[in-house]
Amino acid sequence: MKAILCVIVLIVSQSTFAVEQNSLETTMKNMGLAYKQSVQATQLTEFNVAIDELIKLVEKSKLAKFNKEAKKSVQGLDKVLVKAKLAKQLANNTGLTAAKKPLKEIDELRKEYHELHEPPGFWELLFGK
Numbered sequence: 001m002k003a004i005l006c007v008i009v010l011i012v013s014q015s016t017f018a019v020e021q022n023s024l025e026t027t028m029k030n031m032g033l034a035y036k037q038s039v040q041a042t043q044l045t046e047f048n049v050a051i052d053e054l055i056k057l058v059e060k061s062k063l064a065k066f067n068k069e070a071k072k073s074v075q076g077l078d079k080v081l082v083k084a085k086l087a088k089q090l091a092n093n094t095g096l097t098a099a100k101k102p103l104k105e106i107d108e109l110r111k112e113y114h115e116l117h118e119p120p121g122f123w124e125l126l127f128g129k
Contacts, residue, residue, distance in 0.1 A: 024064040024065075027060055031054060031058060031061065035054055035107070035110075038050035038054060038103060039103055042096070043096075044091060044092065044095075048088065051087060055081065058081050062074055080106055084102070087102035
């Protein structure tokens with residue numbers, strides 16, 4: 001009976017983890033879309049809608065449970081928030097061209113911090129890390 005209970009708890013916890021990961025993955029994909037829309041924006045109103053969505057999604061992502069390197073992940077998201085808010089400020093004060101540099105830096109941060117979340121390899125899944 002205890003073995004069955006343990007198996008049920010394990011299955012439920014794994015499915016909860018999978019749901020959280022899918023939610024985080026969906027949020028990250030939406031962040032990518034909002035980022036792309038902000039980069040491609042040709043009008044300030046279009047840019048503001050996209051950058052506001054990006055900021056909202058980054059703040060939401062900070063609340064997620066990261067399976068590894070959580071502290072570094074949140075630090076990376078904080079850096080993205082700073083750059084996104086700077087891009088918005090520059091765009092509104094000086095124009096869309098001024099927002100390009102912070103947007104480029106967001107892309108560099110994405111590349112840097114995505115390395116923390118590479119999917120586990122076969123052996124890591126099999127034996128753990």
